[in-house]
Amino acid sequence: MSKPVxxxxxxxxxxxxxxxxxxxxxxxxxxxxxxxxxxxxxxxxKGVTLLGVKxxxxxxxxxxxxxxxxxxxxxxxxxxxxxxxxxxGLSREMTEWAKKIxxxxxxxxxxxxxxVNSDGVEExxxxxxxxxxxxxxxGLLLSPGAKLAGALLGPGGTISGQLTALSEKGEDEAKxxxxxx
Numbered sequence: 372m373s374k375p376v377x378x379x380x381x382x383x384x385x386x387x388x389x390x391x392x393x394x395x396x397x398x399x400x401x402x403x404x405x406x407x408x409x410x411x412x413x414x415x416x417k418g419v420t421l422l423g424v425k426x427x428x429x430x431x432x433x434x435x436x437x438x439x440x441x442x443x444x445x446x447x448x449x450x451x452x453x454x455x456x457x458x459x460g461l462s463r464e465m466t467e468w469a470k471k472i473x474x475x476x477x478x479x480x481x482x483x484x485x486x487v488n489s490d491g492v493e494e495x496x497x498x499x500x501x502x503x504x505x506x507x508x509x510g511l512l513l514s515p516g517a518k519l520a521g522a523l524l525g526p527g528g529t530i531s532g533q534l535t536a537l538s539e540k541g542e543d544e545a546k547x548x549x550x551x552x
Contacts, residue, residue, distance in 0.1 A: 377428060384432035387422060388451075392438060392484040393458035395465055395492060397421075400448035401474035410468065410475075419454035419464060433481075440486045444479035458482050462496035 388394070399407055399421075411421050424432075426445045433440050455461040462480070469477050477489045487495070499507065 377431075380425075380428050381432045381435070384422070384424060384429060384451075385436055387420070388432070388436060388453065390436075391453050393461070393480075393482055394438075394451055394453040395461060395480035396440075396444050396478040397450045397452055397465065397469075398448055398476045398478050399423075399450050399474070402472065406472070406474070410472070414452075414454070414464070414468075417455065417464065419452060419461065422451045424449055424451055438481050438484050438486075440481060441479070441488075444486060444488070447478075449478065457501040459495055459498055459500040462492050463500075466493055466496040 399410070402410070414421060426447075426449055429449060429451065430440065430445055452461065452465060455464060458480070465477055469475050477492050479486060479488045480492045480495075481487070482491075482495065
């Protein structure tokens with residue numbers, strides 16, 4: 372392959388990846404073409420993209436994008452995978468597919484520009500997604516307010532009610548005294 376063609380392919384890979392710093396590497400070489408196409412079509416509907424690449428060109432494209440990938444991950448046939456709402460969702464999706472399809476294996480991945488092995492990808496798939504984390508943080512932030520509201524509605528609410536009754540009683544007595552004069 373000539374140097375201009377290689378450079379063109381590297382530019383194309385970089386353009387496809389864009390500014391992504393989260394992706395996975397698969398080995399789907401043992402799957403037949405029909406199964407690969409079915410997998411691509413199913414994943415495309417979920418917003419996941421698969422791109423078969425030549426390792427040497429992928430290494431150069433990823434390096435130019437500032438993504439660090441170990442030599443062991445980019446050895447043998449490699450398919451780059453990206454998409455989904457976050458790396459956790461992508462890891463879950465691909466881990467499920469790897470369990471369903473014996474001929475497909477996860478080689479590793481890149482999380483925020485740093486390489487992880489296949490065990491790391493499986494661990495990531497078990498963690499909470501971005502939306503789940505946001506929900507947990509929101510719950511933690513709202514917890515003190517909920518406790519305060521509960522305290523005010525409980526004994527604090529009783530005291531507040533008694534104070535309101537006393538102030539109304541005082542106003543009524545003041546009105547009655549004012550009417551008599």
